[in-house]
Amino acid sequence: MNKHYYLPIFGLVALLVAAYYFRNSSSEINDPFVSAQSKVSKTSPLVPEESAADVDLAEGMPEPSLDKGITQDSSPEWKELLEENLRAQGGDEIEEIKIDKVDSFVWSHEGVSLNVDSVVITIRGRQNQRTKFRAIVDPKNGKILNSWDRPIVEYADPSKRRGIKVDPRYHQE
Amino acid sequence: MKVVRQRMIKPILKLLQQKSFLMIPLLGVLTSCNPTEITGTGVRSNVIVNDGSFDGKAYIYKDNPTMMAGSKYGPSNPDMGSFLDQKAELVTTNTTLTGNCGIELFFYGSRNFSLNNCIRVLSDITSSQPVPRKEDRTYIFPPGSPEFYQTNALYHLSLGTQTFLDKMAFAYNQIHSLPLSIPKSIPSYLGNSKLFWLKGVYNADSKLYKNDYLTAYANCTTEDGAAYYSPAGPELCFGFMSEYPGFQFIQDPSVVYHELAHALVDVMLNMRNGTSSTQYHPFRSGMGFLAYDEAKSINEGIADYYSFVMNKRTHVGEWALGRTVNQSRPLSEDSPYHITGINESPDGRLSYPQFLLYDPNNPDKAVEDEHYAGQIITHYLVALTKELQNQCGLTSEEDGGHGKATSFVMLLMAETLSELGDLNAKSVDAYGAPFADSYFFNNLDSSSSWLWSQTINPMNYRKFSQIFAKNIYKYISGNLCPNFEKNESEKLLDDYGLLLFKTYNNNGNSTKDRNIVYNHAVSFIPNQPLTPVSEDNRRKSVLVSKQLIDLAQKTESVSDRITYYTIDNQSDMDFLLKQLLFKGLSIPLSTNVSGIKYNNGNIKISPGEVLAIVPNLLNTSNSTMAGVQLLANDWDHVHITDENSGNFKPCVVDTTTTVDQGAEAGASCVDSPTVPYPDKNYIRLIENQTSKKFPLNAVAPVCMVQLDEGETSRWVSQNEFRKKQGLSLVDKDCLGYSTSGSGDTDFTFNPHECLARFLPGANDAFFSKIDPQKTFYETVVKESPRGEFNYGNLLVMEVNKWVPPGTKFRCRLRARFSNCSDCYTDGSNSNDDFLDYEYNGHKPFKVINFDFDVNE
Structure with missing residues (x-):
């Protein structure tokens, strides 16, 4: 048989499979959290060997690692203060700073609990270089307490990356 | 324009959006019903007739110009139209250049989870809206146009993403079909948290991660770097090189897959950092810090490996890196690009630490770079893939077992990275959900986990190898492929010098008490025995005592040895601070009592200076030390x-x-x-x-x-x-x-660092390797082409201007x-x-x- 005849047959079979699937599945897109217990289906071919009844179901969700923090006064100029701190480091190389506040929460860390603001900082340089990272900031004084999500930049030729030259005074003949 | 059968196609496309896994059979239907395929001869800038079978499609370059036209094809003004595949491919079923993600997970029943618009492609950072589908319902744009590159970018990114999600589904479904008594790290609640993709909001109302999608800038205007991945977007950028007109990094799919893989590494690292659709850890794990370190090298190695997963080719960047700056990278020892002596025999492997600085294109140069160091990981992963193909009876499969063997490796990767990046610090779960007890099994605890996983006890070649080997032992030797035994796994690791651990650290004790084990938190995980490495298998992996590292001192025989280097001239420090900021590290400078304006450049430490220190570490042993980390952060002393x-x-x-x-x-x-x-x-x-x-x-x-x-x-x-x-x-x-x-109080102020301190974020230095009886300077810097310190070698310090001299x-x-x-x-x-x-x-x-x- 010419192989081209297979294509409509294959298509028909695929449609039948699809129809069967849609009849038997419910739309579960973006639905809310379903507890572990409600997901138990002993008919699943992939049920672990222990009986579902034997296991200690959902030993509890953890409490968020947050607690009541120090309620420090938020400075109305915290963004300006933060920008000032960034400019102290970046100096005249900075063309533009964009600070997007995305959240506020109590940060419990290293023995201190503080109300903090979470921000995304985008900096554009004079030579059009750009960086973006996340940070949490003390809203009282604009101090960055932690930053993360730093970019991974690929340089085509690593040997051309500039570092810091060893001062020639160290190894004078 | 002629469009037919629109009513028939539209509902199918709608279904496709929701059920992307049905795409292949349905495309079969479309193809079978419509044999009027427009062939790919001549210029393909327009479709003459689209009867519906070209909806959402475009002509694609499947590989880079070097692979299509040969190694002599030059990088200026490539004719990308001549490299297009003959058959149009579906790019997206969406009406703009965005893609959808879906994953089907089995956990006591099958569930589909999908994220619409998980990828979007824009031209550059000034663009805000993805390109809409053309009036003829295709994405066929003139070759070489910005829209053409955006279309090709979306095709490759979608393909890379769906391959990854399929492999993650395989991993999830395999490990969660194993008995509950086996501790697992890929969380069973992965679908609910949506952390199979780059989504992580702090709470339901938060905009902390307001974008589900990964944005890719196909025609990025950056020239600073060739390309980048920025997790804060999250976004990818593919740049250009002005010396080669018409050249763009997006023209090389192997580079696209490499860059995408950095995002996928982020996904795997953070799989455990959200427990439901509303509970997320405030931070995210990353791999690699600022400049060279081993976590970053492993990240690069995995990214190169993912190019192999996608292309089945043991070379990356032939076009974008090879034809431009002679920096393409082989991924296996069988490549002719390697120097003589490197081969697939146990003694010929690209082993650690010998080849950490090895650039196959310039083997006489020694440069501290994460891509070169990462080659050791890539070569190991490719060798492991080949071993699994052979040992697990996969070679008879249609693709020679590539698909299945790489799925095994990605399973190991996801288990390993999700454990390493766990900021909730639990490592394992109870049944279907995290346990509430305040026991922690990795990264100290949930409040210090970021510091632990990134700085105090970060991923290095030892830690990665140990957990990876543990997972081979547990999932491959113990389940998927018993033929690949523990001994073989250890021997292969040792061929690469990576058998750097003495046990598999698999007894599951807590981070704070050796007597607390998994069983205290999760009742159905029994006590786990500690598995030792067979010492007979340690042939090439050399371990050295820490007592043999110290600061260098000037001696009679080596009179120019320096104990530590000081960088205190204003221009270098100004440059360094700016560079660190543009690498995403903001340093909290004490501008009221110190600053580079006080720097006098006398290579000594003076009041008020902001300076960098490079302690010159000496290896007094007779073996190479590698992955040296020097910490200057607070500790209990x-x-x-x-x-x-x-x-x-x-x-x-x-x-x-x-x-x-x-x-x-x-x-x-x-x-x-x-x-x-x-x-x-x-x-x-x-x-x-x-x-x-x-x-x-x-x-x-x-x-x-x-x-x-x-x-x-x-x-x-x-x-x-x-x-x-x-x-x-x-x-x-x-x-x-x-x-x-x-304000009058700084709640994070520490008065015990009032006079001199190492600056937070820059208080951790890393050195690739130190040869026997040599200092770091003598091993790396003196031999490097530019005679420079890498930023990662530096500790940044500030001194209070009020400190009395002396x-x-x-x-x-x-x-x-x-x-x-x-x-x-x-x-x-x-x-x-x-x-x-x-x-x-x-x-x-x-x-x-x-x-x-x-x-x-």
Whole structure:
């Protein structure tokens, strides 16, 4: 048989499979959290060997690692203060700073609990270089307490990356 | 334009959006019903007739110009239209250049999870809207146009993403079909948290991760780097090189897959950092810090491996890196691009640490770079894939077993990275959900986990290899492919010099108590035996004692040896600080009492300076040391004697600082059942704003200062010193005090680093390797083409302008390295690894005493 005849047959079979699937599945897109217990289906071919009844179901969700923090006064100029701190480091190389506040929460860390603001900082340089990272900031004084999500930049030729030259005074003949 | 059968196609496309896994059979239907395929001859800038079968399609370049036209094809003005596939491919079913993600997970029943618009492609950072589908319902744009590249970008990114999600579904479904008694790290709630993709919002209303989608800029205008991945977007950028007109990085799909893989590594690292659709850890894990380090090298190695997963080709970047700057990379020892002597025999493997600085294109150069170092990981992963194909009977499959073997490897990868990046610090789960008990099994605990996983005990070649090997033992040898036995796994790791551990650290003890194991938190996980490595298999992996690393000293035989390098000239420091900021590291400078304006460039440490230090470490052993990390962050090395001031006595941790010099040999410097040493929690020496007292169990800054009292002198806290010696400095005149004028208290201020301190974020240096009987400078910097220090080699320090000249400081830095025999275990406890809390003290490290006087 010419192989081209297979294509409509294959298509028909695929449609039948699809129809069967849609009849038997419910739309579960973006639905809310379903507890572990409600997901138990002993008919699943992939049920672990222990009986579902034997296991200690959902030993509890953890409490968020947050607690009541120090309620420090938020400075109305915290963004300006933060920008000032960034400019102290970046100096005249900075063309533009964009600070997007995305959240506020109590940060419990290293023995201190503080109300903090979470921000995304985008900096554009004079030579059009750009960086973006996340940070949490003390809203009282604009101090960055932690930053993360730093970019991974690929340089085509690593040997051309500039570092810091060893001062020639160290190894004078 | 002619469009037919629209009514028939539209509902199918709608279904396709929701059920993307049905795409292949349905496309079969479409193809079978419509044989009028437009062939790909000539210019394909327009479709003459689209009867519906071209909806959402475009012509695609499946590989890069070097692979299509040969290695002599030049990088300027490539004719991309001539490399297009003959058959149009579906790019997206969406009406703009965005893609959808879907994953089907089995956990007591099958569930589909999908994220619409998980990828979007834009031209560059000034664009805001994805290109809409053309009026003819296709994405066929003129070759070489920005829209053409965006279309091709989306095709390859969608293909790479769906391949990844299919492999993650395989991994999830395999491991969650295993007995509950087996501890697993890929969380069963992965679908609910949506962390199979780059989504992580802090809470339901938060915009912390407001974008589900990964944005890719196909025609990025950056020239600073060839390409980048920015997790804060999250976004990818593919740039250009002005010396080659018409050349763009997006023209090379192997580079697209490499870059995408950085995002996928982020996904795997953070799989455990959300537990439902509303509960997320505030931070995200990353792999690699600023400049060269081993976590970053592993990240690059995995990214190259993913190009192999997608292309089945053991080479990456032939076009974008090879034809431009001669920097393409082989991924296997069988490549002709390697130097003589490298081959697939056990002795010919690209082994650690010998080939850490190896550039196959310029083998005589020694450059500290994460891509070169990452080759060791890539070669190991490719070799493992080949082994699995052969050992697991996969070669008879249509693709030679490539698909299945790479799925095995990606399973191992996801298990390994999700454990390593776990900021909730649990490592495993109870049934279907995290356990509530306050036990932690990795990364110390949930509040210090970011610091632990990124700085204190970060991923290096040892840690990665150990957990990866544990997962091979558990999932491959123990389940998927029993033919690939533990011995074979260990031998292969050893061929690469990566058998750097003594046990698999798989007994599941907690981070703070050796007697607490998984079973205390999850009742159905029984006690896990500790599996030792067979020492017979350790042939090439050499371990060296930490006692053999120290600061270099000038000797008669080596008269130009420097103990430490100081960089204090204004231009270098100005450049460095700016570079760090543009790499995403903001350093909290104390602008009121220090700054580069005070820098005098005399290569000495002077009041007010912001300077960089490179301690020149010496390897006194007869083997290479590699992956050397030097920490200058706070740790538990003191006995806090006064809770009102937080003043302390240094603990005796070595023979350098003695009791006669004011040190303490007992009290809280000694481990006891009531007061453990080191402290089990990471608490900084900061005054409690309510009680106005300092904690008695806290970590202290590394730098102490010498206080002269008549005939005697002792090492004391900087807080004690500043109130004596006639200084009387107030808090506001200290380093680290907020410069804000709007408040009167800085709640994170530590007065014990008032005079000299290593700056947060820049208090961790990394050195690729140190050859036997050599210093780092002699091994790497002296031999490098530019004679420069990498940013990652530097510790950045600031000195208070009020420090009197002549003041003596001692900073207790801590060093360890990846191939260290006694940095991770000390022989007690059957060579079980140190617990995480022990990294709060000195036991896993060699204490490096960095002494300096403040100069005039």
